[in-house]
Amino acid sequence: xxxxxxxxxxxxxxxxxxxxxxxxxxxxxxxxxxxxxxxxxxxxxxxxxxxxxxxxxxxxxxxxxxxxxxxxxxxxxxxxxxxxxxxxxxxxxxxxxxxxxxxxxxxxxxxxxxxxxxxxxxxxxxxxxxxxxxxxxxxxxxxxxxxxxxxxxxxxxxxxxxxxxxxxx
Numbered sequence: 179x180x181x182x183x184x185x186x187x188x189x190x191x192x193x194x195x196x197x198x199x200x201x202x203x204x205x206x207x208x209x210x211x212x213x214x215x216x217x218x219x220x221x222x223x224x225x226x227x228x229x230x231x232x233x234x235x236x237x238x239x240x241x242x243x244x245x246x247x248x249x250x251x252x253x254x255x256x257x258x259x260x261x262x263x264x265x266x267x268x269x270x271x272x273x274x275x276x277x278x279x280x281x282x283x284x285x286x287x288x289x290x291x292x293x294x295x296x297x298x299x300x301x302x303x304x305x306x307x308x309x310x311x312x313x314x315x316x317x318x319x320x321x322x323x324x325x326x327x328x329x330x331x332x333x334x335x336x337x338x339x340x341x342x343x344x345x346x347x
Contacts, residue, residue, distance in 0.1 A: 281343035288336035
């Protein structure tokens with residue numbers, strides 16, 4: 179869409195004149211909290227599916243949930259989900275109070291999206307060969323998790339935003 183010689187009355191403007199780019203960046207910051215929330219939800223779903231599967235799947239005469247390797251994967255998944263949830267909530271809390279939240283939103287989005295990919299990979303691992311078939315939702319969750327690393331800025335962009343905020347640039 180090209181708007182050439184388009185005049186907007188002052189009372190119809192969204193924000194101040196020449197502030198469009200700054201406002202667009204603020205919208206991205208809020209969107210990063212949303213993507214972080216989505217990543218946490220995807221990971222939580224994959225975790226719950228994995229716990230259920232691990233309790234039901236019997237291997238060597240006992241549920242795989244009783245094997246230490248599976249327990250360690252579930253523990254790592256649960257820990258990272260809770261950490262990501264805390265980061266997302268903190269960023270949302272700051273935003274809701276009108277406080278600066280750019281760095282925290284980028285941190286939440288970065289950590290939550292990478293965590294979601296980690297957790298869904300572990301979920302596929304726990305499900306074994308079944309993790310790759312459409313009969314089990316973890317295969318879709320794995321694909322969905324990857325999208326959270328891209329939307330509202332890639333992980334590399336989040337790292338740039340965080341570094342600039344930390345360095346005061």
